[in-house]
Amino acid sequence: NAGVTQTPKFQVLKTGQSMTLQCAQDMNHEYMSWYRQDPGMGLRLIHYSVGAGITDQGEVPNGYNVSRSTTEDFPLRLLSAAPSQTSVYFCASSHPSNEQFFGPGTRLTVL
Amino acid sequence: SQQGEEDPQALSIQEGENATMNCSYKTSINNLQWYRQNSGRGLVHLILIRSNEREKHSGRLRVTLDTSKKSSSLLITASRAADTASYFCATGPIQGAQKLVFGQGTRLTINP
Numbered sequence: 001n002a003g004v005t006q007t008p009k010f011q012v013l014k015t016g017q018s019m020t021l022q023c024a025q026d027m028n029h030e031y032m033s034w035y036r037q038d039p040g041m042g043l044r045l046i047h048y049s050v051g052a053g054i055t056d057q058g059e060v061p062n063g064y065n066v067s068r069s070t071t072e073d074f075p076l077r078l079l080s081a082a083p084s085q086t087s088v089y090f091c092a093s094s095h096p097s098n099e100q101f102f103g104p105g106t107r108l109t110v111l
Numbered sequence: 112s113q114q115g116e117e118d119p120q121a122l123s124i125q126e127g128e129n130a131t132m133n134c135s136y137k138t139s140i141n142n143l144q145w146y147r148q149n150s151g152r153g154l155v156h157l158i159l160i161r162s163n164e165r166e167k168h169s170g171r172l173r174v175t176l177d178t179s180k181k182s183s184s185l186l187i188t189a190s191r192a193a194d195t196a197s198y199f200c201a202t203g204p205i206q207g208a209q210k211l212v213f214g215q216g217t218r219l220t221i222n223p
Contacts, residue, residue: 031209033211043154048209059212096208097141098159100211104153105153
């Protein structure tokens with residue numbers, strides 16, 4: 001199993017550009033989530049999904065959209081990038097109430 | 112906002128010593144989890160302890176949970192240089208246990 005995969009690993013955007021961060025898992029997990037990690041801080045939940053077709057907001061959802069058309073994939077869209085969105089983004093998946101498996105992260109810089 | 116507060120923020124010990132990290136939280140939980148993050152990498156799950164459990168072991172790791180004090184501790188025994196990493200506690204709320212809330216982490220350095 002590949003586990004949780006994320007692409008790209010690094011990305012530089014200009015303010016106002018849009019992009020999609022990809023996340024996929026091959027463990028048949030119902031639950032998937034997106035977090036961001038800023039320097040010296042823990043992770044903060046952006047959006048999450050409890051199954052295909054179901055998504056909900058986390059702690060810091062503004063400026064991001066998600067969709068979950070399949071169990072495997074959970075892309076995160078930045079609609080109009082801002083410097084405040086410079087961060088490292090982690091995708092995770094799990095069965096309900098169990099430990100989460102994290103991807104390797106995407107390091108995003110917005111100029 | 113971060114629910115978990117970890118103490119200390121940084122810890123530096125000699126190889127072979129034991130390392131203890133503490134986590135406090137504010138609201139009732141379904142479970143509490145500990146993760147390790149090596150520099151520039153993703154998070155690796157260490158232990159999950161549920162609200163009705165008081166102690167759990169995994170190899171050189173021991174986690175305790177005191178729900179009356181809303182606190183948890185992670186003990187790493189006989190530390191090794193490879194244990195150098197940041198350690199995070201994360202709480203799963205009663206409603207929506209998957210919506211983990213992370214602390215700011217403890218940066219552990221093991222000196223050879």
